[in-house]
Amino acid sequence: MIEFRGVGMTYPSGIEALKEIGFVVDPGEFLFVIGRSGSGKSTLVKLLTCEERPNRGNVLIDGYDISRIERRYVPYLRRNIGMIFQDFRLIETKSVYENVAFAMEIVGAPGKLIRRRVPIVLSTVGLKDKSDMRPSELSGGEQQRVAIARAMVNNPMLILADEPTGNLDPGNSESIMALLDSINQRGTTVIVCTHDSSVVDKMRRRVIELEAGRIVRDDRRSGYGTAPELPGETPAEQPEEPPFEEMAEEAERRAAQEKVDA
């Protein structure tokens, strides 16, 4: 569970990015954080990854206050958070396989496990045949899928996506969000910061809207514009074992169905 408790953040320049915000994200929930540029979305992401520390309040993950965490433990926290960025942030000199594998190498996973899991995860995102290619040889959508594969390969408790469709066309945006949705269906908490109204409207999940650093809306099942709050659903429980094999099989079934339809 993620909890923001009276969190306020003012940068050294004097800009007050967040003003005493508070909300709770249940395990397995899918949350959109929307708002205009400068509303505080990126600051919220930075607080979750401990890139910044709040001046007031607390940020808790599973009851542990990460806003007071010692600097040397921050990498271990980030290993439980899969980050997805607008600009993909893949390492250009590594292949697709290596970009995903190094996330496992960093946590000290044995070589055998890496060689077994990475191809499965790449199958899940539909890029198994492009393992040896470099990021520059892929399309934007494919690069973002590699980023998603890297984010999920260590089975994190939270996927945090900061404008994941910002550099993508509508078609690719939809497939990326479908992928995030399927990850969430398996029990991983997903938080997406975006100002892409189309994906928010289509998916109709919980929406927190920020404006000038304050929460102005928190709707359980909503679109980008104001909508009446509907009763929320109980989020799926997170399974104990990584469901990568099932996800890969489902991805292959979906790919085969698309071929038949075509």
Add this chain to the structure above:
Amino acid sequence: MKPTTFRHALRESGRNLVRHPVITLASMTTIALMLLLVGVFVAFTMNALTIAQKAGQQAPVQVWSDYAASDATVAGVETALQKDAGVLSYVKKSPAQNLEDFRKQLGGRSGVLDGFDESLLSWSFTVHLKDPAEGQAFVDRISGVPGVRKVDLSLPVMDFLESLMRWVYAGSAVGIAMLGVVALFIISNMVRVAVYSRAEEISIMKYVGATNLYIRVPFIVEGAVVGAFGAITAWGILYGAYSSLLESLALPATSTFLALLPLSSVSLAVLAVDLVFGLLVGSIGSVLSVRRHVRV
């Protein structure tokens, strides 16, 4: 850090060296050039010190025995010279040999020595010392040996040679220090460029959960490898150049004080200095440069 994580980090350093060939080559070339300069200066300094030392040993000290000294007395003086730790070598001359030397010095006027009684001359020892700075101390020691009548020491010459050696030592130390600082600065900058070119990669690794140590280990290893290769390259160039120099100049045999040091002694010293310098600067420079980029 877990052993598997450490192995992954080491493997990463090997991959990075291959994956960034231009930066690797540029770093290696810069380090090799700077270490070549350091090596040249080390070789020059070694030779200068040796020549200065040998020059100091050229100035002789003349030891004269008592007039009409017995064989046993002369043997006693000779034994004292053989046992003295400051003596490099000596040449013993009898009164007859000394008379002959006087005749040669006089040249055409040597006739004035016709009928001269050679027993009026004494035995002499032309002594070469290991260290000209020890001249006065040697004089004090040998003057006390029974049978020694007189010791001639050219103090101004000795002082000059001693002063020369001190200047050569001091100049070498200052030169190596200055060259070392310049080399350190240039190599560090090159390493910084190499790290900066991968700043984005470092920040991505931080977001994914890499610890500072995991990020630093490959750079330390890469820096050390690049430094070592640069050192070996510099040493190889210097080895070839020095051996060519020895052949082409055809300088006097090693026993004279103008001779250059043999290749084996110079090359080992240069290799040692270059390797230590290259390894230290390469790895430490990398660590210090990476620190600036690991704060995400």
